[in-house]
Amino acid sequence: METNKQSHDSSFRDPSGYVFLDKTLVKRCINPIYFKQYFALKNQGFFDKLFKTGLLIKHEELSANESCVVIQPEQIPFITYxxxxxxxxxxxxxxxxxxxxxxxxxxxxxxxxxxxxxxxxxxxxxxxxxxxxxxxxxxxxxxxxxxxxxxxxxxxxxxxxxxxxxxxxxxxxxxxxxxxxxxxxxxxxxxxxxxxxxxxxxxxxxxxxxxNEDYKGETKxxxxxxxxxxxxxxxxxxxxxxLTLKEESEWGSYYNKTNYSDDAFKFKSNLINSWVLKLKIKTLIDIGGNDGTFVRFIDSKIEQALVCDIDNNAVDFNYTKIKTNKETHILPFVLDVLSPSPSVGFNNKERFSFLKRIKEFTPDVTLALAVIHHMSLSGNITFDMSAKFFASFSKYLIIEFPKRSDSWVERLLKTKGEFKEHFSFYNLESFENTYIRYFDIIEKQSIDNSERIMFLFKVKDV
Amino acid sequence: MYFLYFDPGLGAMIVQAIVAAIAGFLLFSKNLIYKAKMFFGLVKEDDLFDDINIKDTDIENKDDGDE
The missing domain is CATH 1.10.510 (Transferase(Phosphotransferase); domain 1)
Incomplete structure (x- = not known):
């Protein structure tokens, strides 16, 4: 373990030590230059105090010699920036x-x-x-x-x-x-x-x-x-x-703005719940998950649910709920699916792209509820592109398809004016025919009293 | 000894004396206002975020469900 420690690409700034990956485990090597601080923090019990207050991620010391102390922090399944x-x-x-x-x-x-x-x-x-x-x-x-x-x-x-x-x-x-x-x-x-x-x-x-021009470092x-x-x-x-935000929360009345009847809403959440239960899901990502409403309807024990949305206010609402209810399994964050976080920093490797992180995390299932019409009609993403995207990081996909006759879809199409013809591909047949190139259909169920269809897909074995 | 692997900013180091003096004055005066408000029962507590201090009880009562 002491040899061939390749430092992590984002860990090079501080000479006190570096993070490295031991297979899939994140560990940290502490250099002798930081020994004095490290042992003081440890021996005076300050690390322990920090762990107990929950301010600092816990770690345990694995080994110590004169060139390196190796510690292993509690592993965080998904890092947000x-x-x-x-x-x-x-x-x-x-x-x-x-x-x-x-x-x-x-x-x-x-x-x-x-x-x-x-x-x-x-x-x-x-x-x-x-x-x-x-x-x-x-x-x-x-x-x-x-x-x-x-x-x-x-x-x-x-x-x-x-x-x-x-x-x-x-x-x-x-x-x-x-x-x-x-x-x-x-x-x-x-x-x-x-x-x-x-x-x-x-x-x-x-x-x-x-x-800023004091290069001599002479200033007292x-x-x-x-x-x-x-x-x-x-x-x-x-x-x-x-500190507060000045902007109005557009999100606030979101669920009042949806075109769902109460029954359809209940039907949809029960359906998701039963599918998730059947698949014995442990981890999931809800793309366009708003304030986490549908994730909270799931009865089975989920270890980690990532809930992302483009709307900062919706994510904020979710975070506030998590804090108030003391929930530990939901991780909310802001994500624009049309432009997910890129890789940035030196060599483009210091902070990882959303795709790299989500592929490593490989959630058991992806929920994409009421997002496909936005991706296709607002983002001009073809069905082939979105199918390929969804097939790239989890095994199962639960996706909701609003038909052309759905009021939201009609509204989005209306804004296209003369360009509307370009979106003639947006229909159930073409959706299904494209997605079955990448997925097998396990379940298909239309939601009563709505113009929407739910699919449970499984990625085709490669 | 500090490891200066990033530039803390010389201006930023110097200016802290002034920032601290202003902050001290503001804290003092806000504390007076706070006490006055307390007296008249006008204080609302923010329950989303705690205050800055870590009390010993935080350490003892911390729920360590994952341990």
């Missing part, structure tokens, strides 16, 4: 980081960085996953992670507050944080007369601009008392906790 989080998930991750820093300071440690990629969601909570981010607190030193916190967390959140949740997606372009000058330039003038926003954004941008080191640092952290915490 900051640009896939809803607004309140983003807030939760930011608050976790601040809470952790305060707790560290109280125990004479400090977070040496504050990257948003140090956090992910697991069992219904935000959890810190970078075990090597902790260092000793040195008296009267400012927080080295401060700028990173602002550009990774507070910047995106305050932009989302003023301009909407699309701003959170900027993080997929700026994986080192949104440039502070850019954040400052995008905020309305009134933020300059708010002392909190002025100091944390505009003044920071000014200072960074002024000092700055100092900040512990109390001062705690003030910064607490005021950031209080302000982020109160």
């Amino acid at each position: 900051p640009y896939e989080w809803s607004f309140n998930q983003y807030k939760a991750a930011a608050l976790l980081t601040l809470k952790l820093q305060k707790y560290c300071l109280e125990n004479n440690f400090s977070l040496k960085d504050a990257s948003a990629f140090n956090v992910t969601f697991y069992k219904g909570h935000a959890v810190f996953i970078d075990t090597l981010s902790f260092d000793f607190y040195e008296e009267n030193t400012p927080w080295r992670g401060y700028k990173q916190f602002i550009t990774h967390f507070f910047g995106p959140l305050i932009l989302a507050h003023y301009h909407g949740t699309q701003m959170l997606k900027l993080m997929s372009n700026f994986i080192d944080g949104i440039p502070i000058k850019m954040v400052s330039s995008m905020l309305p003038f009134k933020t300059k007369i708010n002392p909190f926003l002025y100091s944390n954004i505009h003044l920071l941008a000014k200072f960074e601009d002024k000092h 080191t700055s100092s900040l008392s512990l109390k001062g640092q705690l003030n910064i952290i607490e005021s950031l915490y209080n302000n982020i906790k109160k």
